Amino acid sequence: MTRPDVVVTGLGATTPLGGDVASTWEAMLAGRSGVRAIEQEWAADLPVKIAAQLLVEPSEKIDRVKLRRLDRSEAVALIAAQEAWADAGLDGADVDLERLAVSVGTGIGGAQTLLAQDDILEASGARRVSPHTVPMLMPNGPAAWVGLELHAKAGVHSVASACATGAEAIALGLDIIRSGRADIVVAGGTEAVVHPLPIAGFAAARAMSTRNDEPERASRPWDKGRDGFVLGEGAGVLVLESAEHAAARGARVYARLAGSGVTSDGFDIVQPDPEGSGFVRAVRKALADADLSPADIAHVNAHATSTPTGDMIEVNGLRVALGDHPVLTASKSMVGHLLGAAGAVESIATVLAIRDSVVPPTINLDDPDDGLTLDVAAHKPRPLDIPAALNNSFGFGGHNVALIFTRP
Numbered sequence: 001m002t003r004p005d006v007v008v009t010g011l012g013a014t015t016p017l018g019g020d021v022a023s024t025w026e027a028m029l030a031g032r033s034g035v036r037a038i039e040q041e042w043a044a045d046l047p048v049k050i051a052a053q054l055l056v057e058p059s060e061k062i063d064r065v066k067l068r069r070l071d072r073s074e075a076v077a078l079i080a081a082q083e084a085w086a087d088a089g090l091d092g093a094d095v096d097l098e099r100l101a102v103s104v105g106t107g108i109g110g111a112q113t114l115l116a117q118d119d120i121l122e123a124s125g126a127r128r129v130s131p132h133t134v135p136m137l138m139p140n141g142p143a144a145w146v147g148l149e150l151h152a153k154a155g156v157h158s159v160a161s162a163c164a165t166g167a168e169a170i171a172l173g174l175d176i177i178r179s180g181r182a183d184i185v186v187a188g189g190t191e192a193v194v195h196p197l198p199i200a201g202f203a204a205a206r207a208m209s210t211r212n213d214e215p216e217r218a219s220r221p222w223d224k225g226r227d228g229f230v231l232g233e234g235a236g237v238l239v240l241e242s243a244e245h246a247a248a249r250g251a252r253v254y255a256r257l258a259g260s261g262v263t264s265d266g267f268d269i270v271q272p273d274p275e276g277s278g279f280v281r282a283v284r285k286a287l288a289d290a291d292l293s294p295a296d297i298a299h300v301n302a303h304a305t306s307t308p309t310g311d312m313i314e315v316n317g318l319r320v321a322l323g324d325h326p327v328l329t330a331s332k333s334m335v336g337h338l339l340g341a342a343g344a345v346e347s348i349a350t351v352l353a354i355r356d357s358v359v360p361p362t363i364n365l366d367d368p369d370d371g372l373t374l375d376v377a378a379h380k381p382r383p384l385d386i387p388a389a390l391n392n393s394f395g396f397g398g399h400n401v402a403l404i405f406t407r408p
Contacts, residue, residue, distance in 0.1 A: 008239065012087060015335050019079075034232065037212070048210055054076070071109070071141060076233070084237040102187075103173040104146050104188050105158050106189065106190050108339060111193045111197070114137045142235075161399040162339070165393075167392075168262060171262055189236060189338075219333050221306045232342075253408040258404045297389065298389060301331060303392045315374055324375075325375075329362050330362045358381045361382075
């Protein structure tokens with residue numbers, strides 16, 4: 001049986017750069033940073049006092065009563081999914097709900113709810129704990145709420161693979177449609193853990209930038225002055241459809257999701273394989289899945305978190321897997337590291353790069369690492385014909401995901 005082509009028909013996001021896809025993309029092309037000082041009082045005693053927080057609060061898009069039942073990670077997932085669904089032209093459409101699935105993941109999930117309700121338990125006792133606590137903290141909560149919102153009945157799936165989560169959820173969506181289990185999959189990732197405990201934990205591991213006096217310059221992938229990632233929050237969701245289903249309803253198509261590659265390092269719980277072999281295998285699997293050669297990939301939206309070690313492992317792996325020709329960018333220089341949402345938001349940027357024939361800039365690349373021998377669109381957008389592009393995501397635990405998008 002010939003496997004169906006899978007296309008992207010809808011995009012939705014809420015990020016540190018904007019409350020929707022259009023404003024986020026406009027800010028990316030303008031090279032704006034979403035990293036700011038944390039204004040909450042709890043940051044005063046932390047070694048890291050900066051983060052890429054949402055530009056538009058969920059309370060501006062979800063009514064107060066409903067918001068009280070949602071963890072922040074669930075709320076932003078719902079906002080992104082609603083935008084993607086409407087963008088795909090599916091609001092009010094006659095959709096076979098038994099052919100509609102959801103694949104939305106989170107790396108950490110309802111940590112804010114868990115920690116806040118534990119504070120209430122300790123201070124005021126069990127009777128004061130919210131009856132919504134468990135649905136708010138459970139890791140499948142974001143996917144479940146999206147599924148309920150859209151009445152999806154072909155399965156609701158929640159991926160958890162740390163910072164590769166959003167990309168792996170999209171890869172799962174691709175597999176679901178190819179397997180014939182659904183015609184439409186709403187896929188992506190979400191994260192909202194700008195909170196003292198995760199920040200303290202990452203800081204203790206020396207993974208985060210401490211450039212507190214220059215927040216907008218803190219996330220600087222591939223720059224010699226990089227000193228760690230900047231924590232961000234947000235969500236990204238794509239509507240995936242079989243090409244046949246999209247054509248039958250006359251849908252606008254952004255791009256084709258041509259292939260995916262998912263591997264694991266088997267090396268360390270937090271450190272990537274220094275040889276990058278797992279990542280290289282993921283890229284090669286994605287190329288084979290898409291029936292493309294390395295020469296076909298014009299652009300790479302890199303994982304590039306702004307850590308001293310990881311950035312160059314990825315560059316070296318890309319050189320091995322693809323060669324020297326693709327033009328790279330690092331969205332995290334502007335949105336920070338969205339953890340479980342990173343791969344989804346960066347997939348949206350990859351799709352729009354193909355649509356608009358432009359590579360968004362990498363900001364703060366003022367003094368490139370000596371090992372950065374690949375071409376990077378630094379400081380300003382780069383016009384480029386992009387027939388095919390790669391998006392990479394990696395995560396603690398040794399997760400590697402490569403996604404390839406092409407023109408429709």
